[in-house]
Amino acid sequence: MITSTATSSKLQYFSSSHSLSSLSPFQQSSLDTKAFTSCSSPAKKKQAPATTTSIKCMAVETTKTAVKKKNAYEIQTLTGWLLKQEQAGVIDAELTIVLSSISMACKQIASLVQRASISNLTGVQGAVNIQGEDQKKLDVISNEVFSNCLRSSGRTGIIASEEEDVPVAVEESYSGNYIVVFDPLDGSSNIDAAVSTGSIFGIYHPNDECLADYSDEDSLLDSEEQKNRSLCIQLRPHMWDDKLKKYIDDLKDPGPTGKPYSARYIGSLVGDFHRTLLYGGIYGYPRDTKSKNGKLRLLYECAPMSYLAEQAGGKGSDGHSRVLDIMPTEIHQRVPLYIGSPDEVDKLEKYLA
Ligand SMILES: O=C(COP(=O)(O)O)[C@@H](O)[C@H](O)[C@H](O)COP(=O)(O)O
Numbered sequence: 001m002i003t004s005t006a007t008s009s010k011l012q013y014f015s016s017s018h019s020l021s022s023l024s025p026f027q028q029s030s031l032d033t034k035a036f037t038s039c040s041s042p043a044k045k046k047q048a049p050a051t052t053t054s055i056k057c058m059a060v061e062t063t064k065t066a067v068k069k070k071n072a073y074e075i076q077t078l079t080g081w082l083l084k085q086e087q088a089g090v091i092d093a094e095l096t097i098v099l100s101s102i103s104m105a106c107k108q109i110a111s112l113v114q115r116a117s118i119s120n121l122t123g124v125q126g127a128v129n130i131q132g133e134d135q136k137k138l139d140v141i142s143n144e145v146f147s148n149c150l151r152s153s154g155r156t157g158i159i160a161s162e163e164e165d166v167p168v169a170v171e172e173s174y175s176g177n178y179i180v181v182f183d184p185l186d187g188s189s190n191i192d193a194a195v196s197t198g199s200i201f202g203i204y205h206p207n208d209e210c211l212a213d214y215s216d217e218d219s220l221l222d223s224e225e226q227k228n229r230s231l232c233i234q235l236r237p238h239m240w241d242d243k244l245k246k247y248i249d250d251l252k253d254p255g256p257t258g259k260p261y262s263a264r265y266i267g268s269l270v271g272d273f274h275r276t277l278l279y280g281g282i283y284g285y286p287r288d289t290k291s292k293n294g295k296l297r298l299l300y301e302c303a304p305m306s307y308l309a310e311q312a313g314g315k316g317s318d319g320h321s322r323v324l325d326i327m328p329t330e331i332h333q334r335v336p337l338y339i340g341s342p343d344e345v346d347k348l349e350k351y352l353a
């Protein structure tokens with residue numbers, strides 16, 4: 001799972017992966033973000049039980065290193081982390097409640113995803129959403145879970161979801177101030193193949209300008225340290241314009257002095273983003289002749305992911321300008337998306353200029 005909070009901006013974005021199973025260097029190194037880990041993985045084979053001897057050895061080892069490893073046992077929960085943030089004045093009590101309700105939704109969705117195949121929750125629902133996508137059963141259920149959790153928080157006034165045609169006002173008796181936009185299940189088109197999925201959301205104060213702070217203190221996307229640059233891009237080259245083709249050709253074949261990029265594309269935004277964040281390179285979902293504005297939605301996919309990238313010292317661009325500067329005009333508005341370290345994104349923008 002990847003997550004980040006703004007400390008002083010009015011806009012806060014998070015995403016939660018339902019299948020990535022280990023703590024990432026990003027999570028370990030960024031501010032207490034491990035508190036948010038509530039991941040689930042597709043069922044794994046049971047490991048053979050350890051022998052008595054190995055258990056004894058482990059016990060001795062544990063005793064010897066108990067002092068050294070003390071910090072490793074300080075498990076931090078999301079609730080604990082939220083309370084600390086609230087006490088420190090970073091977030092208010094209302095936001096704590098909204099985030100707690102979202103974490104509850106994410107846990108429920110993760111559990112549904114894990115047992116989807118044995119609960120007959122794979123496959124399509126039989127309906128098409130406003131964007132022309134065949135809804136999966138899990139799209140519909142996840143949307144309900146997310147909406148119900150937000151409603152029950154009593155702190156949300158309006159919710160807008162990928163799976164709802166229009167923004168929905170929360171009934172008066174449950175209504176609160178925050179506006180929450182979300183993609184309840186990202187990557188659902190590949191879910192039957194057990195590909196990583198996740199939930200993405202953005203929380204807005206009503207009527208604010210939605211300006212996000214940018215701090216370059218922690219350049220976690222520093223490309224100098226990333227040896228394995230990868231190109232993680234939706235590939236429909238026959239539909240691209242010549243500038244994008246040239247950019248990709250140069251990455252793949254940089255000449256005798258350069259190292260070619262490796263191609264990596266899972267087909268799930270949360271999974272592809274997570275990988276790019278950890279290993280470097282550039283993620284892209286370009287516009288092409290089939291999708292004039294790309295496929296990804298500004299409010300609940302591109303903006304939250306760009307926000308996370310910026311918090312990690314990277315950039316999120318539509319190929320020409322900063323995604324977070326794009327003023328939304330429609331709930332389900334689509335924009336091209338490129339995410340990576342500043343030098344990666346700057347280079348791309350030069351090619352597309
Ligand atoms: O838009 C996405 C999914 O949103 P969704 O599952 O509809 O919430 C992305 O995860 C894309 O599905 C993913 O990037 C793959 O896109 P394609 O290569 O299949 O167009």
Ligand SMILES: [Mg+2]
Binds near residue numbers: 162188
């Ligand atoms: Mg969808």
Ligand SMILES: [Mg+2]
Binds near residue numbers: 183185186187269301
């Ligand atoms: Mg999505």
Ligand SMILES: [Mg+2]
Binds near residue numbers: 139162184186
């Ligand atoms: Mg979705």
